[in-house]
Amino acid sequence: xxxxxxxxxxxxxxxxxxxxxxxxxxxxxxxxxxxxxxxxxxxxxxxxxxxxxxxxxxxxxxxxxxxxxxxxxxxxxxxxxxxxxxxxxxxxxxxxxxxxxxxxxxxxxxxxxxxxxxxxxxxxxxxxxxxxxxxxxxxxxxxxxxxxxxxxxxxxxxxxxxxxxxxxxxxxxxxxxxxxxxxxxxxxxxxxxxxxxxxxxxxxxxxxxxxxxxxxxxxxxxxxxxxxxxxxxxxxxxxxxxxxxxxxxxxxxxxxxxxxxxxxxxxxxxxxxxxxxxxxxxxxxxxxxxxxxxxxxxxxxxxxxxxxxxxxxxxxxxxxxxxxxxxxxxxxxxx
Amino acid sequence: xxxxxxxxxxxxxxxxxxxxxxxxxxxxxxxxxxxxxxxxxxxxxxxxxxxxxxxxxxxxxxxxxxxxxxxxxxxxxxxxxxxxxxxxxxxxxxxxxxxxxxxxxxxxxxxxxxxxxxxxxxxxxxxxxxxxxxxxxxxxxxxxxxxxxxxxxxxxxxxxxxxxxxxxxxxxxxxxxxxxxxxxxxxxxxxxxxxxxxxxxxxxxxxxxxxxxxxxxxxxxxxxxxxxxxxxxxxxxxxxxxxxxxxxxxxxxxxxxxxxxxxxxxxxxxxxxxxxxxxxxxxxxxxxxxxxxxxxxxxxxxxxxxxxxxxxxxxxxxxxxxxxxxxxxxxxxxx
DNA sequence: GAACTTTATGCAAACGTTTGCAATAGGGTG
DNA sequence: CACCCTATTGCAAACGTTTGCATAAAGTTC
Numbered sequence: 001x002x003x004x005x006x007x008x009x010x011x012x013x014x015x016x017x018x019x020x021x022x023x024x025x026x027x028x029x030x031x032x033x034x035x036x037x038x039x040x041x042x043x044x045x046x047x048x049x050x051x052x053x054x055x056x057x058x059x060x061x062x063x064x065x066x067x068x069x070x071x072x073x074x075x076x077x078x079x080x081x082x083x084x085x086x087x088x089x090x091x092x093x094x095x096x097x098x099x100x101x102x103x104x105x106x107x108x109x110x111x112x113x114x115x116x117x118x119x120x121x122x123x124x125x126x127x128x129x130x131x132x133x134x135x136x137x138x139x140x141x142x143x144x145x146x147x148x149x150x151x152x153x154x155x156x157x158x159x160x161x162x163x164x165x166x167x168x169x170x171x172x173x174x175x176x177x178x179x180x181x182x183x184x185x186x187x188x189x190x191x192x193x194x195x196x197x198x199x200x201x202x203x204x205x206x207x208x209x210x211x212x213x214x215x216x217x218x219x220x221x222x223x224x225x226x227x228x229x230x231x232x233x234x235x236x237x238x239x240x241x242x243x244x245x246x247x248x249x250x251x252x253x254x255x256x257x258x259x260x261x262x263x264x265x266x267x268x269x270x271x272x273x274x275x276x277x278x279x280x281x282x283x284x285x286x287x288x289x290x291x292x293x294x295x296x297x298x299x300x301x302x303x304x305x306x307x308x309x310x311x312x313x314x315x316x317x318x319x320x321x322x323x324x325x326x327x328x329x330x331x332x333x334x335x
Numbered sequence: 336x337x338x339x340x341x342x343x344x345x346x347x348x349x350x351x352x353x354x355x356x357x358x359x360x361x362x363x364x365x366x367x368x369x370x371x372x373x374x375x376x377x378x379x380x381x382x383x384x385x386x387x388x389x390x391x392x393x394x395x396x397x398x399x400x401x402x403x404x405x406x407x408x409x410x411x412x413x414x415x416x417x418x419x420x421x422x423x424x425x426x427x428x429x430x431x432x433x434x435x436x437x438x439x440x441x442x443x444x445x446x447x448x449x450x451x452x453x454x455x456x457x458x459x460x461x462x463x464x465x466x467x468x469x470x471x472x473x474x475x476x477x478x479x480x481x482x483x484x485x486x487x488x489x490x491x492x493x494x495x496x497x498x499x500x501x502x503x504x505x506x507x508x509x510x511x512x513x514x515x516x517x518x519x520x521x522x523x524x525x526x527x528x529x530x531x532x533x534x535x536x537x538x539x540x541x542x543x544x545x546x547x548x549x550x551x552x553x554x555x556x557x558x559x560x561x562x563x564x565x566x567x568x569x570x571x572x573x574x575x576x577x578x579x580x581x582x583x584x585x586x587x588x589x590x591x592x593x594x595x596x597x598x599x600x601x602x603x604x605x606x607x608x609x610x611x612x613x614x615x616x617x618x619x620x621x622x623x624x625x626x627x628x629x630x631x632x633x634x635x636x637x638x639x640x641x642x643x644x645x646x647x648x649x650x651x652x653x654x655x656x657x658x659x660x661x662x663x664x665x666x667x668x669x670x
Numbered sequence: 671g672a673a674c675t676t677t678a679t680g681c682a683a684a685c686g687t688t689t690g691c692a693a694t695a696g697g698g699t700g
Numbered sequence: 701c702a703c704c705c706t707a708t709t710g711c712a713a714a715c716g717t718t719t720g721c722a723t724a725a726a727g728t729t730c
Binding site: 005006048049050051052053054055057058063068081083086087090093097102103104105106107109110114116117118121122123124228229232255258259261262265266284285287288289290292 | 340341383384385386387388389390392393398403416418421422424425428432437438439440441442444445449451452453456457458459563564567590593594596597600601619620622623624625627
Binding site: 017018019020021024031032033036055057058059060061123 | 707708709710711714715716717
């Protein structure tokens with residue numbers, strides 16, 4: 001088994017110096033003679049010494065932790081299952097680590113209602129990244145008002161007094177619609193839930209493009225939950241009831257698009273000949289589905305970097321603004 | 336902005352008691368008169384009071400945190416992208432929360448080589464769940480030897496002196512092979528990398544079943560990385576070079592299966608008529624692909640529960656053993 | 671009503687860092 | 701050689717909890 005945990009004082013004794021010197025040495029403080037510093041660092045390595053983070057945090061009033069709060073839409077306690085969300089989290093994780101911070105994975109279940117109290121006063125994290133604006137905008141608002149360092153992944157166009165990073169959803173919707181029309185679509189259909197901030201913008205962009213092309217008076221909308229299952233069922237249902245009265249689909253996410261495509265394929269509707277399909281996100285499956293899925297790519301890597309750097313800037317007391325990520329249309333076989 | 340952070344002493348003063356009483360009251364210690372307890376708890380709520388976790392951890396020598404260490408196979412710094420892995424993490428997260436613990440999301444990049452030192456001595460977490468045995472079995476071994484409370488998601492049949500939770504991979508492979516043969520396959524193919532502990536067991540089960548059915552002397556193996564991309568390319572390549580010399584595929588994961596299916600579909604090989612396909616995991620896409628994918632389901636929810644409860648048992652000083660999760664064949668259209 | 675138990679609370683130490691300030695030693699200057 | 705300056709190190713307080721022990725008040729027993 002292991003020997004008793006070494007504390008800083010023990011390490012100092014081994015080195016024949018005071019704890020203050022040891023502490024400074026480990027933090028590379030130039031007050032300490034270079035030679036001594038190196039000797040102590042060397043010793044620390046040999047003995048597998050590591051600082052007690054709890055003590056350090058208590059003393060410094062800083063945790064070097066960033067919390068990621070996944071804002072689930074549903075009230076039901078359920079695991080996340082859209083690969084895109086998880087890609088975002090994963091890229092945030094990398095960015096956080098690259099800055100020498102650790103990542104506390106949390107959710108509204110743990111944090112309760114008073115986020116500022118829980119994370120900041122509770123010294124669990126120095127700042128919070130909220131993924132998804134969800135329905136709890138009020139809680140975000142409150143935490144922000146209380147002075148909690150905060151960055152939100154969502155739609156940057158949202159009028160809010162906290163910092164938001166997200167894709168240019170409006171443009172994404174516009175590009176998708178224009179692409180569909182350029183392929184000859186006369187009656188494209190939006191698949192998703194426009195109540196949701198980000199999706200609403202995509203829908204707006206979509207409609208704007210369609211109307212300005214003079215295509216239809218109102219753009220078609222099929223309102224569904226953001227799951228492939230819901231999309232599958234909705235398209236199935238629509239084909240059964242209304243027949244094929246659309247020739248293009250702009251799905252609010254790739255998972256939704258894939259669900260819709262399954263329904264189409266089962267009924268022998270040809271993609272892209274009868275119906276052109278465009279998704280959103282560019283998850284791995286978009287490329288691997290058959291036919292592969294044309295989609296609007298969100299740059300999650302850049303998103304992670306930006307979310308984190310903006311949060312750290314806030315911690316440094318800087319004033320930071322929301323910002324919008326560029327999106328790219330990835331043309332594949334489905335259109 | 337917010338008022339100065341309330342500490343326990345302040346709350347105590349407000350209530351007209353000592354900090355000790357306040358502390359005990361918040362922890363529902365029966366030493367304190369019920370009436371007093373309730374009064375103080377009420378007061379705490381009103382003032383949005385929350386304990387300083389850093390101080391608490393320092394004093395208690397416990398963090399109430401569980402670290403999840405994602406053991407990436409690749410040396411390259413990359414984000415995880417198999418939805419299955421993330422499903423596992425997500426289910427662990429739920430289980431962890433349900434037990435009142437928090438989840439520190441980590442990886443070998445942050446933890447370095449000395450996991451015990453980093454997490455336990457560093458008071459970052461009370462225990463660690465390692466997801467994926469990866470290539471770093473030596474580090475796991477070392478951490479375990481050093482006395483780090485630890486549970487690993489991997490293949491439970493692995494001979495090791497740490498606790499492993501995982502599916503019955505051997506049986507999974509066996510069932511998959513038997514299923515393929517029951518559908519008339521004479522020349523099934525394994526797609527994956529048998530070096531990897533879990534996948535190796537699946538391959539063993541697969542071969543065992545095939546041999547005991549007297550089908551072939553050696554079972555066919557196409558060794559590839561565990562990505563849909565690799566699968567797509569490998570199958571493409573094989574079809575081009577060898578033609579269609581197999582009539583069934585058992586893929587080591589659903590993502591791999593989906594990649595393979597894409598290659599088949601592109602070359603107009605009919606699924607399941609020409610080739611039957613079985614995957615592993617049962618990710619959401621398995622159901623939504625077309626044709627939908629027959630697969631061996633791993634119960635990630637139960638996995639999360641077990642991993643966490645076994646870890647907590649260790650923290651309580653109990654002796655715990657590895658255990659194997661049951662798997663289920665989900666029959667769909669691809670076979 | 672004295673001795674003793676029970677109940678409820680407070681005192682003060684301890685957890686392991688970090689850091690302002692004091693202290694010491696060595697070197698240079700006039 | 702007295703003075704000052706610099707370079708290096710140590711002392712001790714503080715961060716905010718929790719908890720063993722002491723204490724005080726109230727109730728019980730003979």
